[in-house]
Amino acid sequence: MSLMVSISGIRGIFGSDLNPQNLTLYASAFGTWVKGGTVVVGRDSRTTGELCERVVTSALQATGCQVVNLGITPTPTVAMGVLLHRASGGIVISASHNPAEWNALKLLNGKGEFLDGHEGKEVIDIARSHRVHFVDYKKVGKALCDETVLENHIDEILDLPYIDQKTIEKANLAVAVDAVNGAGSLAIPRLLQRLGVSKIHKIHCTPDGQFPHNPEPLPEHLEDICRFVCETKSDIGFVVDPDADRLALVDEYGHVMGEEYTQAIAFDFILRKKSGPVATNLSSSRVVDDVAAKYGQTCHRSAVGEINVVKKMQETGAVIGGEGNGGVISPDLHYGRDALVGIAMILQFMAEEKKTASALKKDLPEYHIVKTKIQLDEVNPDFVLSHIQNSYADQKMNTEDGLKIDFPHGWIHLRKSNTEPIVRIYAEAASKEEATKLISDVQNAMNTL
Numbered sequence: 001m002s003l004m005v006s007i008s009g010i011r012g013i014f015g016s017d018l019n020p021q022n023l024t025l026y027a028s029a030f031g032t033w034v035k036g037g038t039v040v041v042g043r044d045s046r047t048t049g050e051l052c053e054r055v056v057t058s059a060l061q062a063t064g065c066q067v068v069n070l071g072i073t074p075t076p077t078v079a080m081g082v083l084l085h086r087a088s089g090g091i092v093i094s095a096s097h098n099p100a101e102w103n104a105l106k107l108l109n110g111k112g113e114f115l116d117g118h119e120g121k122e123v124i125d126i127a128r129s130h131r132v133h134f135v136d137y138k139k140v141g142k143a144l145c146d147e148t149v150l151e152n153h154i155d156e157i158l159d160l161p162y163i164d165q166k167t168i169e170k171a172n173l174a175v176a177v178d179a180v181n182g183a184g185s186l187a188i189p190r191l192l193q194r195l196g197v198s199k200i201h202k203i204h205c206t207p208d209g210q211f212p213h214n215p216e217p218l219p220e221h222l223e224d225i226c227r228f229v230c231e232t233k234s235d236i237g238f239v240v241d242p243d244a245d246r247l248a249l250v251d252e253y254g255h256v257m258g259e260e261y262t263q264a265i266a267f268d269f270i271l272r273k274k275s276g277p278v279a280t281n282l283s284s285s286r287v288v289d290d291v292a293a294k295y296g297q298t299c300h301r302s303a304v305g306e307i308n309v310v311k312k313m314q315e316t317g318a319v320i321g322g323e324g325n326g327g328v329i330s331p332d333l334h335y336g337r338d339a340l341v342g343i344a345m346i347l348q349f350m351a352e353e354k355k356t357a358s359a360l361k362k363d364l365p366e367y368h369i370v371k372t373k374i375q376l377d378e379v380n381p382d383f384v385l386s387h388i389q390n391s392y393a394d395q396k397m398n399t400e401d402g403l404k405i406d407f408p409h410g411w412i413h414l415r416k417s418n419t420e421p422i423v424r425i426y427a428e429a430a431s432k433e434e435a436t437k438l439i440s441d442v443q444n445a446m447n448t449l
Contacts, residue, residue, distance in 0.1 A: 002017055003017040003018060003022055004017070005026075005124060006120070007114075007115055007116070007117050007119075007120030007121070007124075007307070008106070008114075008305065009104045009105055009106040009107065010022070010023075010026045010104055010105040011095055011098070011102065011103075011104035011105075012102065012103075012104070013101050013102055014048040014052075014101060014102070014103045018102075018103055018104070020051075020055045023052055023055045023056060023059070023105070024055055024058075024059045025127050025130075025132070026105055026123070026127050027055070027056040027059035027060055027091065027105065028059040028060070028062060028063050028132045028134070029123050029124075029126040029127035029131075029132055030060070030089065030091065030105075030107055030123050031059065031060040031062070031063030031064070031065045031132075032063050032126050032131065032132050032133045033089075033119075033122055033123045033126055034065065034088035034089045034110075035088070036063055036064030036065050036133075036135065036139075036141065037065060037066070037087065037088025037089065037110075038065065038066045038067075038068060038085055038086070038087040038088055039060050039065045039066070039067055039068070039087060039088060039089050039090060039091060040067075040068045040070065040078055040081040040082050040085055040087045040089075040090040040091075040108075040149075041053060041056060041057060041060070041067055041068065041069050041070065041078075041090070041091045041092075041093070042069075042070035042071070042072075042073040042074075042075070042077065042078035042081065042090070042091075042092055042093070042183075043070075043071070043072060043073070043092070043093035043094060043183070044072065044075075044092075044093070044094040044095075044182050044183040044209075044242040044243045044244075045072050045181060045182050045183055045185065045207035045208060045209040045242065046093075046094070046095070046100060046102075046103055046209040046242070047100065047208075047209040047210075048103050049072070049093055049094075049103065049209065052093045052103055052105075053069065053071075053093055056091055056093060056105065057069060057143050060091075060141065061140050061141040061142070061143060062134050062135065062140065062141075063132065063133060063134060063135060063141070064133075064135040064139050064140070064141050065088075065141045066141045066142055066143075066144075067141060067142070067143040067144070068081065068085055068087065068143075068144060068145075068146050069143060069144070069145045069146070070145075070146060070147075070149050071145065071147070072183050072186075072207050073149065073150060073183055073187065074150075074183045074184055074187050074240075074243060074244035074245065074339070074340065075092045075094060075096075075106065075183070075243040075244065075245045075336070075337075076153070076244065076245055076334070076336055076337065076338035076339070076340060076341075077149055077150050077153045077187065077244075077340075078090050078091075078092050078108065078149075079108055079112035079113070079334050079336045079338075080112065080149060080152065080153040080156065080333075080334055081146065081149040082108055082110065082111075082112040083111075083112045083334060084149060084152055085146075086110075087110060088110050089107065089108055089109055089110055090107075090108035090112065091105055091106070091107060091108070092105070092106040092107075092108070092243065093105060093106075094106060094183070094242060094243040095242075096241055096242065096243055096245075096246075097215050097216035097217070097241045097242065097246070098215070099211070099214070099215065100209060100210070100211050100215075107120070107123060111335070112334050112335070112336060113307060113310055113334075113335050113336060114306055114307045114310075114336070115307070116307050116311065150186075150187055150190065153340065154190065154191050154194050154340070156333055157191070157333065157340060157341050157344050158194060158195070158344075160330075160332055160333065160341075160344070161273075162269075162270070162273045162345075162348065163195075163344050163345070163348050164348065165194070165195055165196045166196070167348065167351045167352060168195050168196045168197065168347050168348060168351045169195075169196025169197075169198070170351070171347075171350065171351035171354075172198045173197050173198060173199070173235045173236070173347060173350065173351070174197075174198065174199035174201065174232065174233060174234045174235050175192055175197050175199065175200055175201065175234055175235065175236055175237070175238065175347070176201040176202075176203065176225060176228050176229045176232055176234040176236070176237040176238070176250070177189060177192070177200065177201070177202050177203070177205060177237070177238050177239075178203050178204050178205075178222070178224060178225040178228070178237065178238070178239045178240075179202075179204060179205045179207075179239075179240055179244070180204050180211050180212065180213065180215045180217075180239070180240070180241065180242055181204050181205070181206050181207060181208055181209060181210050181211055181212060182207065182209075182211070182215065182240065182241065182242030182243065182244065183207065183242060183243050183244050184205075184240040184243075184244035184339065185204075185205040185206060185207040186205070186207060187244060187340065188205075188238065188240060188244065188339070188340070188343065189202055189205060191340050191343060191344070192343070195343075195344060195347060197347070199232075199234070201228065201232040201234055203224060203225060203228045204224065209242075211242065212224065215241055215242050216241065217239045217240065217241055217246055217247075217248035217259060217326060218248075218259075218371070219256040219258065222239055222248065222250065222256050225237045225239050225250055226250055226254040226255070226256065227254065229250050229251075229252065229253075229254045230253070230254040234252065235252050235350070235356065235357065236249065236250065236251065236252065236346070236347075236350070236357040237249070237250030237251075237254075238250075238339075238343055240339045241326075244339045244340070245327060245336070245337040245338060245339055246259065246325050246326035246327055246337065246339060247259070247262050247326045247327075247328065247339035247342045247343065248262065248326050249261065249262055249265075249346070249357060250357075251356070251357040251358040251361065252356050252357055252358060253358060255358070257357065257358075257361050258369070259324060259325050259326035260284065260285040260287065260324045260367075260369050261285075261287070261361050261364065262322070262326045262327075262328060262342060262346075263280060263284065263288060263322030263323065263324065263326070263327065263328055263342075264285065264287045264288050264291055264364055265345075265346055265349065265360050265361070265364070266320060266322065266328045266342055266345045266346065267288055267291045267292065267320055267322070268291050268294075268349070268360075268363070268364065269345045269346070269348065269349040270319055270320040270330075270345065271291065271292070271294075271295040271297060271319070271320075272295075274319045274320075275295070275297070275319070276297065276317060276318065276319035277292070277297050277298045277299070277300055277316050277317065277318050277319070278291075278292050278297060278298075278299050278300070278318050278319065278320050278321060279299070279300040279301070279302060279309055279312040279313045279316060279318040279321040280299060280300075280301060280302075280309060280321060280322055280323060280324065281301065281302050281303065281304045281305070281308065281309055281323050281324070281401075282301050282302070282303060282304060282398065282400065282401050282404050282413055283304050283323075283324055283404075283413045283415070283424075283426045284301075284322075284323060284324030285324055285367050285369050285428055286365075286367055286411075286428060287364055287365055287367050288322075290364070290365045291364065298316075300312050300313075300315075300316045300318065302401075303400055303401035304323070304401050304402075304415060305401075306323065306327065306329070306336065306337055308401075309321050309322070309323060309327075309329060310329065310335045310336070313329065313331060313335065314335070318331070319331070322337070323337065324369070324426075326339070326342075328341060328342035328345065330345075346360070366430075367428050367429070367430065368428065368429060368430070368431055368432040368434070368435050369426060369427065369428040369435060370426070370427050370428075370432060370435040370436050370438075370439055371424070371425070371426050372424075372425050372439060373417075373422045373423065373424045373425065374422060374423045374425065374443075374446070375421070375422055376416075376421050376422060376423060381416035381423050382416070384414075384423055384446060385402060385403045385414055385415075385416070385423075387445070387446070387448075388403060388414060388442060388445055388446065389403055391445040391448075392405050392445075395407065401415055402414050402415025402416060403415070407438070409429055409430065409434060410427065410428050410429030410430070410434060410435060410438055411427065411428055411438075412425065412426070412427040412428075412438045412439065412442060413425070413426045413427075414442065425439055425442060425443075427439045427442075
């Protein structure tokens, strides 16, 4: 497998595709792109993270950048650090939900947002054309550490007009946390403490990069937290991925509520407080359309990818946005997926309404979404999508991002990944069986290739 280079980041298996040489190339290209400004650098807990941080920091300094190192910290906290330091950009050293052998560089601009297509292409072009600008010894940048950014992030969450620490404290909630030994291991418990949660139960909260289960927070990977919620008699369980920008929920019975309902519940909470449209991506559940309609609002859709949702939010003036993978984006805080603000919203919702986690979900329409992926190996993903499009030519389609096919009883969305050599397939219907059949039908069509 070769190094994966896209606007979504520079990603690969460490020691194979990703190595100090290409880390230096792309970090120094980014330093050149920001013209030697201040760059905030944070990482998740992967065992290669500290090494990558040293390489990236040195490369940035060599281009004249002043570097602010945050150490192990959530991706949304790095974004907040960019804003706090009025930096020219940020680098997150994290391969998100990929297994422990992977690592990556994720690049933020001076607004704390992931690079858009144009910005990302500029950085990639600098790297590939080797137009990196290194400074002489008198202009080498300095590096410093800042251990205050997480507290600032939490301060900003507590200062949101719809988050009230006293209300949450009075609710006397017990909360379980599975941070998959990632960057949220210290950050999420600290947030809960500051929010006034009375009982905090932790599992897999040692930030050593030893992921105890598949780090993608999907239902099939969450058996530990489901048992743990029941054992500790917790009111809710929160699960994050290694860089803590995605959030999954487990109800008080130990049932996974699903990442799709993270943003739906957050939308429901915010639309009770503020009037305005919302935004999400093409692969997200129809439940968010229903939530928006309940308040007389429109749900706008974008191509998959955090920056695409952000652009749609800014274009439409959305009061909240997100993605069905458990991402909550609050423009009142910053334009990026943020598990911490999602946790605060959901706890506030439970405390205000005096409702259990399961009751919050029961208030929403029920859909079942099934997600899978197909390893491509040497098969061209564009050829696969074209073949499926021809097979379903009589159905309503959207080709803005891959191929989405809408049926009266559900939908299916196929798109090639920017971060892995796979085609992702999402399907949704009124029942899991119907959604599974939609995927099965498409897979059967693929078998005719």
